[in-house]
Amino acid sequence: VNWCPRDKTVLSDLEVKEETKKDGKLVHLRYPIKGTDAVITVATTRPETMLGDTAVAVNPEDERYSKFIGSEIELPLTGRTIKIIADSYVDSSFGTGAVKITPAHDPNDYEIGMRHGLEQLVIMNDDATMNSNAGPEFEGLDRFKAREKVIERFDELGLLDKVEDYEIALPACERCKTILEPMLSEQWFVKMDEMRDLALELMRDESIPRFSPEIPHKKVYTSWLENLKDWTISRQLWWGHQIPAWYDRDGNIFVARSEAEAKKKAGTEELTQDEDVLDTWFSSALWSFSTMGWDGSKDKSGDLAAFHPTNVLVTGRDIIFLWVSRMVMTSMKFVGEKPFSDVVVTGTVLDKNGQRMSKTKGNGIDPLDVFEKYGVDATRMTLAGSATGADFAWRDERVESFRNFANKIWNATRFCLLNSDGAQVDHSSLLFSEGSVADRWIRSRLNRTAIEVNRALSEYQFHEAVQLLYHFFWDDFCDWYIELAKDEITSAEAGPARDAARTRIITIIEIALRMLHPFMPYLTEELWLKLPGTSNELNHAAYRSATATIMLTEFPNGNASMIDESAEAEMGAVIELISRARNIRAEMNIKPSDRITLHVASGPQQKMVFAANESQILKLAKASELKIEDAVSAPKASARGVLTGGGELAVPLEGLIDFGKEAERLAGQLDKLKTENERLAGQLSNSNFVERAPAEKVQEIRDRVSEIETQMAALKLNLEALR
């Protein structure tokens, strides 16, 4: 076993970390062969262990040493006689081809020792000082002091062949970094064969647990299980569950559930319990059922029957072997079923340079500092938004952006609350069959978002859910819907129309807050309680009588029948027109305070949409007049643009327009279209593409080409008109 001389306890493989490769030495020692003048040279990085050597091994095929096999060696410094043995484990090409064998202090030597029936001589105490087996000269010395002394003594005896620099990675205690000592020791082990096979069968037959992401965790988990060895579960620590094994005076062992049971088994009162405790991960391995009132049998009752197995375990990569695999194995063995179906493995948060955070490097971040600076909700949203399964570098700026988002939610809701007289949360307010484009559009977007968020969550794509909610709330709701609804809800004139508009916007916020709640719990609860009309009536049916809280409301599922493609298309046209007009304003340096006249010509369908949204278009484009025409009638001195579907717009700029600059602007737009058109035309002229690509894909491109051509033609006419 691996022994930590500082903690004085055994460690399992998973508690061992390779220490950064230290400069080691490979020491070559000469062992005199009895009855001859010959020596056999062995190499070691731990010379002090020669005091516990009980053989030297060579490869049976190695011609250099075959004549010595069976010979005896007079082991220097000890006066002991040991044998030269043959074992195929030895690699003739490494070092001298002869290996000193210390069965009590090396796992491979132990194996060889077992095969050849060698004596196992422990030469150290539990604090890694040498014991009496090391001889009077060495007894009491620390292992590293003893190492130096062995080299010195060999040198004095003329038996030191050479010392080479040798880079080696040493196993160290994960907690205290002390270099571990492999040591023969009596410990409790769990036989893993049966539990391992149960876990492997579960994976093979049912693909459980289902890892997310599946690559690489499924494979790593499976191959770890396949190579699983017995588990050392005893620890010489004071912290933990004491091992339920008792000894009588003669050293007979009684394993039992309780001391009373052990006494009954032993037939005596005079028992002493094993002082060791269980590996903390052994206790944790039982967690899925030991926390549910497990009675030691496979018969489930109470909480265990109700809650076991569960759906999903969310955890980090480094816990998969330590905990996840062991929960699966113990649950299969002791309850006879899986502990959970899915395992979501999150990425690791790295520092801003992409390095793992560690105490020694001091490059960690204190979550409390982040909470203090940006808020708990922003931090939570950042982590959820980064939960792709991949590691990610921590950047305060990212948290800051979600802090800003939290602020946006706060301000948007505050604004609606300031204008909420006469309104209250009312889901029936969204059931209208005829409404404005904006109302139909936001209802469609809200339901589409809810459906997409649910899908993302069911696939454990937390970052996608975060993105959907962020853009719905900020872009759709704040940037467009509030702006479009502003006049109505801030109208000085009280009445049913204003109340209805206010009720709709408050209701949309209520639903949005519920969607955001798992990601930003504090902010959403605070705001939700402030909304007029929220009460325990909105709690989930099972919690109707409880206090009103967003925590007990139902998560919005979204309603596919509320998705309104035509409303989204119409709104798209309005947004495009406003954006084009704003683009002209910005590029032509029109002062924000100046009102423009906006000419627009388009197909009949779009003209109706524009007419219906005239006041919003005027407001958001900062226009004083909207002229909807069959063909734009604007003067030559106008800035112009084209719309999807062949529409055109123009903004008269008498006295303001720089014809050269406008021509440049239009030429730039024309260039972009031209480049795209050339690429698409190339695709269409490829007969292979037209024949082999799906017809709808080909049609899509033809449509796009005709759209581009329409827009190009309009732009060209406008350009010529400028000259």
Next chain:
RNA sequence: GCCGACUUGGCUCAGUGGUAGAGCACUCCCUUCACACGGGAGGGGUCACUGGUUCGAAUCCAGUAGUCGGCACCA
């Protein structure tokens, strides 16, 4: 040594066959009565490299390079 992942605009990252995306940063304009932690308009990427499959590749395959990780070994 074996296995795996990653390499996308200045930065941090989404995006698994059909016109390259986000946040931050950057440029210009705006103290318009929810929010300057804000609003509007922009610029910026031959998706590491090479080859292959395909009508079509950031996306599939092979190889190369770099980065990171897991496992094994280390007399």
